Amino acid sequence: MRYSKEFFDLQIRFAQAIVALTGTRIEQALLDYTNIYIRFGLGRAFDRGHATWRCYADGLIHAVDICDWTYRFYLKRIEADQTRPPVATFGCFSYVMQDARLVRIHFQNAEPSTVSPLSIERLPVRLAELRSLFDHIGRNQQEATRIAGTSWLYNLRAYQRCFPDGYVSSAKIAESRFRHMPLWGQFLDRNGFVRTGIVEDFIRGLSNTKNIQDPASCFPLQALAVEASIEQFYCFYGIERDRWMSAL
Numbered sequence: 174m175r176y177s178k179e180f181f182d183l184q185i186r187f188a189q190a191i192v193a194l195t196g197t198r199i200e201q202a203l204l205d206y207t208n209i210y211i212r213f214g215l216g217r218a219f220d221r222g223h224a225t226w227r228c229y230a231d232g233l234i235h236a237v238d239i240c241d242w243t244y245r246f247y248l249k250r251i252e253a254d255q256t257r258p259p260v261a262t263f264g265c266f267s268y269v270m271q272d273a274r275l276v277r278i279h280f281q282n283a284e285p286s287t288v289s290p291l292s293i294e295r296l297p298v299r300l301a302e303l304r305s306l307f308d309h310i311g312r313n314q315q316e317a318t319r320i321a322g323t324s325w326l327y328n329l330r331a332y333q334r335c336f337p338d339g340y341v342s343s344a345k346i347a348e349s350r351f352r353h354m355p356l357w358g359q360f361l362d363r364n365g366f367v368r369t370g371i372v373e374d375f376i377r378g379l380s381n382t383k384n385i386q387d388p389a390s391c392f393p394l395q396a397l398a399v400e401a402s403i404e405q406f407y408c409f410y411g412i413e414r415d416r417w418m419s420a421l
């Protein structure tokens with residue numbers, strides 16, 4: 174998905190607020206408090222010495238408008254996304270193996286622009302995707318015992334209803350997610366544009382902040398980390414484990 178310029182502008186605004194409150198350099202604030210390094214397709218090492226990051230950071234010094242510079246840089250980098258590909262994708266959901274036992278679930282809109290993927294009308298489709306995903310895990314990841322996720326989405330009833338209660342109720346605030354989509358994704362609509370009302374409230378809150386002991390408190394929703402046993406998912410989606418265990 175190509176994200177809008179406003180999404181980058183918003184994150185730069187947040188980094189500038191961090192600079193004003195802490196005196197850190199803008200380059201460091203952009204590295205530590207925005208999703209920009211990942212969006213440039215540079216992976217997750219957050220290496221300030223990375224050649225591509227250096228090229229971007231050096232350009233900041235001479236840029237007349239750092240928002241324009243950043244977005245032009247992003248558009249050139251868009252094809253270079255090095256995000257680890259998922260093991261399998263079913264509609265809006267995908268999974269990666271964190272290790273042999275732990276499966277990590279991800280969400281990304283795959284519906285046409287006019288369709289709200291989390292609407293009640295699309296719930297049966299989402300549940301069918303998750304059933305297929307867990308069927309795939311059951312057949313292909315025999316050592317998997319735990320399922321985990323981290324996202325602002327776990328605050329939403331519309332997302333929670335896709336998952337078993339025990340998984341949703343395990344939610345704990347995931348600290349320091351400033352570099353990641355599980356926090357910043359809350360400002361986006363399904364087409365990659367910013368949600369104007371929520372952004373205006375965020376900017377207003379940021380302008381009034383005098384003390385940035387806890388920058389996360391400026392965000393309307395926190396990223397939540399959830400985890401539960403895989404058995405709860407087989408039960409919730411009506412997957413009979415024995416059926417394909419005996420076929421192995």
Ligand SMILES: CC(C)(COP(=O)(O)OP(=O)(O)OC[C@H]1O[C@@H](n2cnc3c(N)ncnc32)[C@H](O)[C@@H]1OP(=O)(O)O)[C@@H](O)C(=O)NCCC(=O)NCCS
Pocket residue numbers: 280281282288289290291292293323324325326329330331354355357358359360361362363364365368371394
């Ligand atoms: C998730 C996503 C598709 C929702 O966007 P959308 O389809 O345009 O959202 P809608 O306006 O149709 O809202 C769907 C529901 O979510 C709620 N919602 C969506 N964004 C919200 C937000 N930022 N804060 C509170 N509620 C929100 C809506 O109120 C609605 O709930 P309801 O059906 O109970 O009324 C969109 O935010 C997105 O693609 N985000 C980026 C991807 C992302 O964050 N992935 C997770 C990475 S871990």
